[in-house]
Amino acid sequence: MSAYQREVLVRFAHCDPAGIVFHARYFEMINGVVEDWFEDGLEVSFAGLLHHRNLATPTVHFTVDFANPSMMGDRLTFSLEVVELGKRSCHLAITVSCRGEERVRVKQILVFTDAKANKAKPIPADLLRRIRHFLNKDAEDRSKK
Amino acid sequence: MSAYQREVLVRFAHCDPAGIVFHARYFEMINGVVEDWFEDGLEVSFAGLLHHRNLATPTVHFTVDFANPSMMGDRLTFSLEVVELGKRSCHLAITVSCRGEERVRVKQILVFTDAKANKAKPIPADLLRRIRHFLNKDAEDRSKK
Amino acid sequence: MSAYQREVLVRFAHCDPAGIVFHARYFEMINGVVEDWFEDGLEVSFAGLLHHRNLATPTVHFTVDFANPSMMGDRLTFSLEVVELGKRSCHLAITVSCRGEERVRVKQILVFTDAKANKAKPIPADLLRRIRHFLNKDAEDRSKK
Amino acid sequence: MSAYQREVLVRFAHCDPAGIVFHARYFEMINGVVEDWFEDGLEVSFAGLLHHRNLATPTVHFTVDFANPSMMGDRLTFSLEVVELGKRSCHLAITVSCRGEERVRVKQILVFTDAKANKAKPIPADLLRRIRHFLNKDAEDRSKK
Numbered sequence: 001m002s003a004y005q006r007e008v009l010v011r012f013a014h015c016d017p018a019g020i021v022f023h024a025r026y027f028e029m030i031n032g033v034v035e036d037w038f039e040d041g042l043e044v045s046f047a048g049l050l051h052h053r054n055l056a057t058p059t060v061h062f063t064v065d066f067a068n069p070s071m072m073g074d075r076l077t078f079s080l081e082v083v084e085l086g087k088r089s090c091h092l093a094i095t096v097s098c099r100g101e102e103r104v105r106v107k108q109i110l111v112f113t114d115a116k117a118n119k120a121k122p123i124p125a126d127l128l129r130r131i132r133h134f135l136n137k138d139a140e141d142r143s144k145k
Numbered sequence: 146m147s148a149y150q151r152e153v154l155v156r157f158a159h160c161d162p163a164g165i166v167f168h169a170r171y172f173e174m175i176n177g178v179v180e181d182w183f184e185d186g187l188e189v190s191f192a193g194l195l196h197h198r199n200l201a202t203p204t205v206h207f208t209v210d211f212a213n214p215s216m217m218g219d220r221l222t223f224s225l226e227v228v229e230l231g232k233r234s235c236h237l238a239i240t241v242s243c244r245g246e247e248r249v250r251v252k253q254i255l256v257f258t259d260a261k262a263n264k265a266k267p268i269p270a271d272l273l274r275r276i277r278h279f280l281n282k283d284a285e286d287r288s289k290k
Numbered sequence: 291m292s293a294y295q296r297e298v299l300v301r302f303a304h305c306d307p308a309g310i311v312f313h314a315r316y317f318e319m320i321n322g323v324v325e326d327w328f329e330d331g332l333e334v335s336f337a338g339l340l341h342h343r344n345l346a347t348p349t350v351h352f353t354v355d356f357a358n359p360s361m362m363g364d365r366l367t368f369s370l371e372v373v374e375l376g377k378r379s380c381h382l383a384i385t386v387s388c389r390g391e392e393r394v395r396v397k398q399i400l401v402f403t404d405a406k407a408n409k410a411k412p413i414p415a416d417l418l419r420r421i422r423h424f425l426n427k428d429a430e431d432r433s434k435k
Numbered sequence: 436m437s438a439y440q441r442e443v444l445v446r447f448a449h450c451d452p453a454g455i456v457f458h459a460r461y462f463e464m465i466n467g468v469v470e471d472w473f474e475d476g477l478e479v480s481f482a483g484l485l486h487h488r489n490l491a492t493p494t495v496h497f498t499v500d501f502a503n504p505s506m507m508g509d510r511l512t513f514s515l516e517v518v519e520l521g522k523r524s525c526h527l528a529i530t531v532s533c534r535g536e537e538r539v540r541v542k543q544i545l546v547f548t549d550a551k552a553n554k555a556k557p558i559p560a561d562l563l564r565r566i567r568h569f570l571n572k573d574a575e576d577r578s579k580k
Contacts, residue, residue, distance in 0.1 A: 013463050047507040062208070072481065
């Protein structure tokens, strides 16, 4: 098990009139990090899945806690791991921190779907195998109790 | 008690390559609806609170379930009520539906803060009084058990 | 000839850390106004054109002058007219103002395309007829000299 | 003279229902590239200029031609150079290409302003000196004729 990590710079365009990251921008950042995890960690791309395999991975759930605000220029560390893995769905835990301070805690559930029919379908075996590398077993055991 | 309701048209710019609303765009819509609730329901504006009273209302929590996808051209009904009201925070329940079908269910927690010091502070009395008009007492009682 | 007009409220989410509308947000507003012009003025929808007639209207050109900044809470008036009409393209002049002060001046060129082949194609006759209602002939004559 | 170059990946969140980059997203990318040019090329940051020197650099003009569409997964090369340099303003030429194909051509004018007073002011000498490294003299000579 290992977490997937990536740094995201807080840009001018992410910040609101109060000078801090506007919450909707975090969801764009999160989507970018999940996209990079697919590409770097799972060795497939959103675009490839959609165009060549008719697979989409819509989000069906978010639980998000904003612990501390982020400012323009902050370099945020996104750390992603899988905390539960079903036949058709994948539960992610993502933490966002900066210089050791927690900024955001996210639980996100992705469902694998037939993009045309918009119906859930099993995660392909090749993907499932690679997703397991990011599975935090302790978290999964806890979540099943 | 009454819910605050508002319609939002799903635009081209809200939709992703799968042809449905991209999740980050829902958070922009939600922010717009909360903003309109402040203006129409609470008779204050985000801008006025920030500039004249140094008050900001950052979101500290979201729980969001995406039940069904929304398409370009859909006219979504956002329905907002207050389900818990603290001294410094306000818990909102927002449901998004279209022609009777539930699309998204949101629980959002706003905290009232001193915008410069970025510290929580009590909700001003005039606002508190008006927020109570949107309080769903049944929901609040349940949430306290 | 008559201009198509629509009001857009400047929201919290449109504004940047300097407290004014961030330029990329103007392009989202412009797209929304053009979308409403199609729906209200031309009696077709972006969604309908795309899904039922395989027609898209990508923008191929923008000239934009930002004359004065806009603030959160401003109610902007967008005024749109057609200044040149070709077989496959349509030149729009859009002005954005607030309480008589000009904020933004836009020239935008839309091309009608086959959405699947991504190639220009003639504007359908029914649309062409309705687009002419918004044609400013003086502007067109000037632009042809 | 040398151009500042940077690569930008086209993400899912940049693309519209037609599967190509939505124009407003290009303006977010452009802002990010200009921000990186300030940081990497001019050795100052947007955030630092704003907070420590009360300097903002709003855009007062854009001329943009969208030559060819970009798809999800494309790695776009943004190439930026200065084509005219005034006392208070800086004209940028930005080209966006992918595998040798031109996608977008941009002319952007930034004005240096006192962020609080929102009035133009001279570009500080240290910045001016570094901006000159990116000045394309041929372009500047042509633009003065």
